[in-house]
Amino acid sequence: WFREDRLPHIYCTGCGNGTVINCTLAAVEEMGWKRDETVFVSGIGCSSRAPGYILADSLHTTHGRALAFATGVKMARPEFNVVVFTGDGDLAAIGGNHFIHACRRNVDMTVVCMNNHIYGMTGGQGSPTTPPGAISSTTPYGASEPAFDLAELAIAAGANHVARWTSYHVKELTKAVAVGMQTPGLSFIEVRTQCPTNYGRHNKLRTVSAMVEYIRSHAMLVEKYNRLTAEGKPIPEGTFTVGELVRRNRPAMGVRR
Numbered sequence: 001w002f003r004e005d006r007l008p009h010i011y012c013t014g015c016g017n018g019t020v021i022n023c024t025l026a027a028v029e030e031m032g033w034k035r036d037e038t039v040f041v042s043g044i045g046c047s048s049r050a051p052g053y054i055l056a057d058s059l060h061t062t063h064g065r066a067l068a069f070a071t072g073v074k075m076a077r078p079e080f081n082v083v084v085f086t087g088d089g090d091l092a093a094i095g096g097n098h099f100i101h102a103c104r105r106n107v108d109m110t111v112v113c114m115n116n117h118i119y120g121m122t123g124g125q126g127s128p129t130t131p132p133g134a135i136s137s138t139t140p141y142g143a144s145e146p147a148f149d150l151a152e153l154a155i156a157a158g159a160n161h162v163a164r165w166t167s168y169h170v171k172e173l174t175k176a177v178a179v180g181m182q183t184p185g186l187s188f189i190e191v192r193t194q195c196p197t198n199y200g201r202h203n204k205l206r207t208v209s210a211m212v213e214y215i216r217s218h219a220m221l222v223e224k225y226n227r228l229t230a231e232g233k234p235i236p237e238g239t240f241t242v243g244e245l246v247r248r249n250r251p252a253m254g255v256r257r
């Protein structure tokens with residue numbers, strides 16, 4: 001599925017996006033999807049370069065509009081498998097409106113969001129998922145706004161399948177994407193991932209492994225979360241839950257006939 005004629009790629013050394021693309025393509029292979037019935041859609045940003053490296057039909061669209069284009073593809077050609085690559089800025093800032101309404105409509109597609117908590121390609125600006133207090137090029141004294149929890153937003157808006165992993169969890173992530181592809185309706189997979197050139201630089205995490213370890217150490221496995229909440233214990237601040245967070249069967253749009 002890789003387009004070798006597009007190599008070398010433009011990603012920075014140590015970027016997490018390649019891992020996410022690899023996991024997604026492994027899931028596509030597991031599904032046995034064919035190239036002529038699969039479409040990859042993206043907006044703008046480092047994450048959205050992904051379809052350019054894949055040997056299949058793709059739409060590289062305008063900033064934040066990937067889900068609107070993908071909805072159009074699915075409505076016109078419901079027999080197509082539609083996969084969207086997006087990032088936290090593309091999806092939740094410029095494309096925030098499309099995000100909630102695609103989830104509400106529960107459009108039959110798989111949305112993979114590379115959430116590195118920052119605008120990478122455009123210069124390290126704070127995004128809607130930049131954690132409070134984090135330094136970015138637009139928050140030099142620390143982000144003062146609360147951050148979106150993208151997975152919880154997708155659940156609240158109505159997506160049928162929602163999962164969250166990190167670039168550290170390669171096997172789990174691949175499986176989650178495959179489950180999403182098998183689930184009718186909108187499947188949203190958030191991947192917390194590292195951005196060594198912007199996120200790392202501004203947060204003084206000097207190496208890629210330090211960044212991945214930071215992300216992993218802030219992830220709380222679902223079982224642990226369930227145990228803590230069942231025991232009435234508080235969830236440590238700054239942690240987030242990984243795993244399959246929702247799988248349900250709301251009516252969906254664009255399911256193949």
Ligand code: SF4
Nearest residue numbers: 012015046120195196
């Ligand atoms: Fe990856 Fe960040 Fe570099 Fe973009 S700026 S390619 S997200 S490391």
